[in-house]
Structures are given as structure tokens and as C-alpha cells.
Amino acid sequence: MRTTEVMTAVVVRRPGGPEQLHLAELPRPVPGPHQLLVRVRASALNRTDTTQRAGGYALPPDVTSPLLGVEVSGVVEAVGVAVRSFEPGQRVFGLVDGGGYAEACLMEEGMAVLMPEGWSFVEAAATPEAYCTAHESLLELGGLGPGQSVLVHAGGSGIGTACIQVARAVGARVFVTVGSEEKKRRCLELGADAGVVRTQEDFAPVLARWTDGRGVDLVEDFVGGAALERNLASLRLGGCLLLVGLMDGMRGDVDLKQVVLRRLQIKGMALRPLPLEAKAAVTRRFQARWLPELVAGRVRPIIDSTFPLARVAEAHRHMESNASFGKIVLEV
Ligand SMILES: NC(=O)c1ccc[n+]([C@@H]2O[C@H](COP(=O)([O-])OP(=O)(O)OC[C@H]3O[C@@H](n4cnc5c(N)ncnc54)[C@H](OP(=O)(O)O)[C@@H]3O)[C@@H](O)[C@H]2O)c1
Incomplete structure (x- = not known):
């Protein structure tokens, strides 16, 4: 029994x-x-x-x-x-x-x-995991605030859907990458301002146009790997890459000169x-x-x-x- x-x-x-x-x-x-x-x-x-x-x-x-x-x-x-x-x-x-x-x-x-x-x-x-991760990365580490902008990779993920809402709630603008048109539509419904379908388009040039060439304040990165260089290039002067996940791999090439001259920050986070x-x-x-x-x-x-x-x-x-x-x- x-x-x-x-x-x-x-x-x-x-x-x-x-x-x-x-x-x-x-x-x-x-x-x-x-x-x-x-x-x-x-x-x-x-x-x-x-x-x-x-x-x-x-x-x-x-x-x-x-x-x-x-x-x-x-x-x-x-x-x-x-x-x-x-x-x-x-x-x-x-x-x-x-x-x-x-x-x-x-x-x-x-x-x-x-x-x-x-x-x-x-x-x-x-x-809890979605909102704690979104808060700790975007607000505690990233200091996201009104009028700022953030690129959220995997916008349709459990954590990404919370990040979109948290960013919007503090008055920031949100750009997402997703895997399908349907996910992009749903992210925009949730409050994202713009986005790309990652399998159809490179996010970096679209995001550069979206920010008039200035770049975003923060990149919320769940992906790591191959996009590292483009993530850093998408940041404004003094912007910060928040490394929160590594779904695309644990290694990537970094142009350190870009980090130094553009005073970029890279911060890691794990709860x-x-x-x-x-x-x-x-x-x-x-x-x-x-x-x-x-x-x-x-x-x-x-x-x-x-x-x-x-x-x-x-x-x-x-x-x-x-x-x-x-x-x-x-x-x-
Ligand atoms: N640091 C922390 O404390 C912490 C805490 C919780 C979660 N996380 C991280 O947050 C991320 C999201 O977790 P989750 O549980 O919310 O995931 P999830 O709901 O399973 O969503 C993951 C989404 O990421 C996209 N994706 C998968 N592989 C990818 C790749 N190689 N390149 C780009 N996009 C890819 C896919 O969406 P599309 O096809 O639409 O792009 C997938 O649906 C993970 O990396 C996880 O490890 C970190």
C-alpha cells in the first residue's frame, strides 16, 4: 500500500x-x-x-x-x-x-x-522564474528606465514574454527576435514595438534602422553563440549586453576593440x-x-x-x- x-x-x-x-x-x-x-x-x-x-x-x-x-x-x-x-x-x-x-x-x-x-x-x-529573471536582468543589472530601448532575443520564450511586459511597464521600447510571424504578431500584441523573424532576416540591420543608427541601451540575450558580435554592434555607446542564457552556444568571438572604444558592458546573470x-x-x-x-x-x-x-x-x-x-x- x-x-x-x-x-x-x-x-x-x-x-x-x-x-x-x-x-x-x-x-x-x-x-x-x-x-x-x-x-x-x-x-x-x-x-x-x-x-x-x-x-x-x-x-x-x-x-x-x-x-x-x-x-x-x-x-x-x-x-x-x-x-x-x-x-x-x-x-x-x-x-x-x-x-x-x-x-x-x-x-x-x-x-x-x-x-x-x-x-x-x-x-x-x-x-516566478519569468518575472524574477526579467526584473533581475533588465532592472537590477541593466537599470532599464523610461525612454530607453532593449533588444529581447527569443521574445516568445517564457522569460521573453515577461521581459517584454516588464520593459513596457517601465516605459522602455522593445525590439524582439522570434522564430515565426505568428510569434512576432503575439509579441507586438504584448507590447513589443518591433521585431524580426530570426530565420528570415538578420536582426542587426533592422534594429540599426529602428534606432536611427544609435543602437539600443540593453540587449537581453538568451542565445549567446554566433550572435555575440552582432549583439555588441547593436548597442549604443556605453550600452550593456545582459547574458542570461546560452541556447545557441557557450562561445563566441568578441572584437575587444569595439568593447573598449564604445565603452560597452557585458554582464552575466544566473538565478x-x-x-x-x-x-x-x-x-x-x-x-x-x-x-x-x-x-x-x-x-x-x-x-x-x-x-x-x-x-x-x-x-x-x-x-x-x-x-x-x-x-x-x-x-x-
Ligand atoms: N540566467 C537565469 O537565471 C535564467 C533563468 C531562466 C531562464 N534563463 C534562460 O532564458 C532563456 C529562455 O528560457 P525559457 O525557459 O523561457 O525558454 P522557452 O520558453 O523554451 O523559449 C525558448 C525559445 O528560444 C528560441 N530559441 C531556441 N533555440 C534558439 C537558438 N539556438 N537561437 C535563438 N533562439 C532560440 C525559440 O523561440 P523562437 O524560435 O521563437 O526564436 C524557443 O521557443 C534560456 O536561455 C534560459 O536558459 C536564464
């Missing part, structure tokens, strides 16, 4: 394709003093999950769980002895240190956020390897700046699709087909 000490979770049999994802019965985690045990109701996919599944992501040494899944929503099932702000039965959402693709997962008290009234578990799970205190601070900034906007409906999570946990392989295939617009969410 199945006891409450076990749970169903997604495991990766061996590093490889989506066919390596399987459901297994694992011991239910036990919360440490400052942790919540959350009965997961929804967990959103992120590109790092597909990289981790394929064996290409070196887990930070102190992660709580080696399982996939870095953001969840659900109901608090139990709390650690030192937890003061939450109690069993409350609906919460937030970033987790892995382990989200499961019936239950540990969440640090400092990273838990109470779910607003009327929110669905799917919406809540689709929110997951941050120490716990820093991640709790990220959550507090998200709560202060974006939760009220989300509750008021001025910005929103964009949901592409939902899959039951048992169809996780299909969800990964869908993500890797590059067909999704916004977040893909697993319902548990």
Missing part, C-alpha cells in the same frame, strides 16, 4: 532525450528548520530543465534536490520548526532549488509567496547558483515590484499549454520544438 512517506516524481533514467523521463516512487522530502514541504499542484518548465535532463547542466553543489523543476505552486503540507510566516493549508508559489516535477517539494521560507486570491495554480507556477540569502532577496524584490502589477492585471504570465505530470516527456518535446509561446506548465 502507498503511504504518505512516498511520492510520485519525475526522474531522468540517464542523461538524454525526453524518452529518459519517467515517473518513479521516491521518499517524500522532510522539511529542514527553515523550509516548507509543498504539495505541488503545478510546476512550470524552463529551458534549464531540458539542459539538465540532457546532462548539460552542472548542478550547483548545494542544491536541495537533483530532480528537475525550479518553480512551483501548491499547498503547504508541513513546515520546519523555525518557520514563522507560513502554516499548513496555505496556497503558496515560488522558486525552488530543484525538485518541482514531483507531488511534493521543499521550498525555502524566504522564497515562498502567498498566492493571491483568485489565482489558479497554473498561473502561479508560471510566474539558480545564487546563495540562499540572495535568492530570498530576489523573491522580495519580485513581491514588492511585480506582485501588485500581476494582481492588478497590468502584467501577466503567458501560458502556452499545460500537461499532466505523466506526460512530462511530451511537454519537453514541445519545448524543444521551439513552438511554444510563453510558459509550459505541468499539472500535478
Whole structure:
């Protein structure tokens, strides 16, 4: 008989394709003093999950769980002895240190956020990674503000759809790259000002015309690789390349003279390897700046699709087909 000490979770049999994802019965985690045990109701996919599944992501040494899944929503099932702000039965959402693709997962008290009234578990799970990443990169690192402009690569990605809305909310102009006309249309609907379909057109000359040759203040780059040189060339004098993802590869050629003479900046960002205190601070900034906007409906999570946990392989295939617009969410 199945006891409450076990749970169903997604495991990766061996590093490889989506066919390596399987459901297994694992011991239910036990919360440490400052942790919540959350009965997961929804967990959103992120590109790092597909990289981790394929064996290409070196887990930070102190992660709580080696399982996939870095953001969840659900109901608090139990709390650690030192937890003061939450109690069993409350609906919460937030970033987790892995382990989200499961019936239950540990969440640090400092990273838990109470779910607003009327929110669905799917919406809540689709929110934290996208809005925390958009805020930390564009605003904390990039200092984006009114009247400035930003190039957002992969505008239709889960993170990209939040970046478009965050940039527009602070009064900036947004140029996107996407993989299809349909995604471009949807990005413009979300608030982007212009964009190119990356498979049909080189973004650099179009963006140069769009900025009257001046270049943008920021490039939000999820791509890395071959576009590095063109990204730097697309920045205005003193502009900043925010390296947030590396979907097109980890290496690229840089004309260092261009960086020096045009006083360019290159800043990298990754949420997951941050120490716990820093991640709790990220959550507090998200709560202060974006939760009220989300509750008021001025910005929103964009949901592409939902899959039951048992169809996780299909969800990964869908993500890797590059067909999704916004977040893909697993319902548990
Ligand atoms: N640094 C951090 O803390 C952090 C946190 C979260 C996510 N990220 C990064 O953010 C990025 C987006 O993640 P996500 O989960 O939102 O992804 P997603 O929803 O799966 O969207 C990714 C999109 O990127 C585009 N793309 C895929 N391969 C590409 C390539 N080689 N060159 C250019 N575009 C490509 C595709 O759209 P089109 O075909 O329409 O272009 C694809 O649909 C990833 O790089 C991820 O690692 C970083």
C-alpha cells in the first residue's frame, strides 16, 4: 500500500532525450528548520530543465534536490520548526532549488509567496522564474528606465514574454527576435514595438534602422553563440549586453576593440547558483515590484499549454520544438 512517506516524481533514467523521463516512487522530502514541504499542484518548465535532463547542466553543489523543476505552486503540507510566516493549508508559489516535477517539494521560507486570491495554480507556477529573471536582468543589472530601448532575443520564450511586459511597464521600447510571424504578431500584441523573424532576416540591420543608427541601451540575450558580435554592434555607446542564457552556444568571438572604444558592458546573470540569502532577496524584490502589477492585471504570465505530470516527456518535446509561446506548465 502507498503511504504518505512516498511520492510520485519525475526522474531522468540517464542523461538524454525526453524518452529518459519517467515517473518513479521516491521518499517524500522532510522539511529542514527553515523550509516548507509543498504539495505541488503545478510546476512550470524552463529551458534549464531540458539542459539538465540532457546532462548539460552542472548542478550547483548545494542544491536541495537533483530532480528537475525550479518553480512551483501548491499547498503547504508541513513546515520546519523555525518557520514563522507560513502554516499548513496555505496556497503558496515560488522558486525552488530543484525538485518541482514531483507531488511534493521543499521550498525555502524566504522564497515562498502567498498566492493571491483568485489565482489558479497554473498561473502561479508560471510566474516566478519569468518575472524574477526579467526584473533581475533588465532592472537590477541593466537599470532599464523610461525612454530607453532593449533588444529581447527569443521574445516568445517564457522569460521573453515577461521581459517584454516588464520593459513596457517601465516605459522602455522593445525590439524582439522570434522564430515565426505568428510569434512576432503575439509579441507586438504584448507590447513589443518591433521585431524580426530570426530565420528570415538578420536582426542587426533592422534594429540599426529602428534606432536611427544609435543602437539600443540593453540587449537581453538568451542565445549567446554566433550572435555575440552582432549583439555588441547593436548597442549604443556605453550600452550593456545582459547574458542570461546560452541556447545557441557557450562561445563566441568578441572584437575587444569595439568593447573598449564604445565603452560597452557585458554582464552575466544566473538565478539558480545564487546563495540562499540572495535568492530570498530576489523573491522580495519580485513581491514588492511585480506582485501588485500581476494582481492588478497590468502584467501577466503567458501560458502556452499545460500537461499532466505523466506526460512530462511530451511537454519537453514541445519545448524543444521551439513552438511554444510563453510558459509550459505541468499539472500535478
Ligand atoms: N540566467 C537565469 O537565471 C535564467 C533563468 C531562466 C531562464 N534563463 C534562460 O532564458 C532563456 C529562455 O528560457 P525559457 O525557459 O523561457 O525558454 P522557452 O520558453 O523554451 O523559449 C525558448 C525559445 O528560444 C528560441 N530559441 C531556441 N533555440 C534558439 C537558438 N539556438 N537561437 C535563438 N533562439 C532560440 C525559440 O523561440 P523562437 O524560435 O521563437 O526564436 C524557443 O521557443 C534560456 O536561455 C534560459 O536558459 C536564464
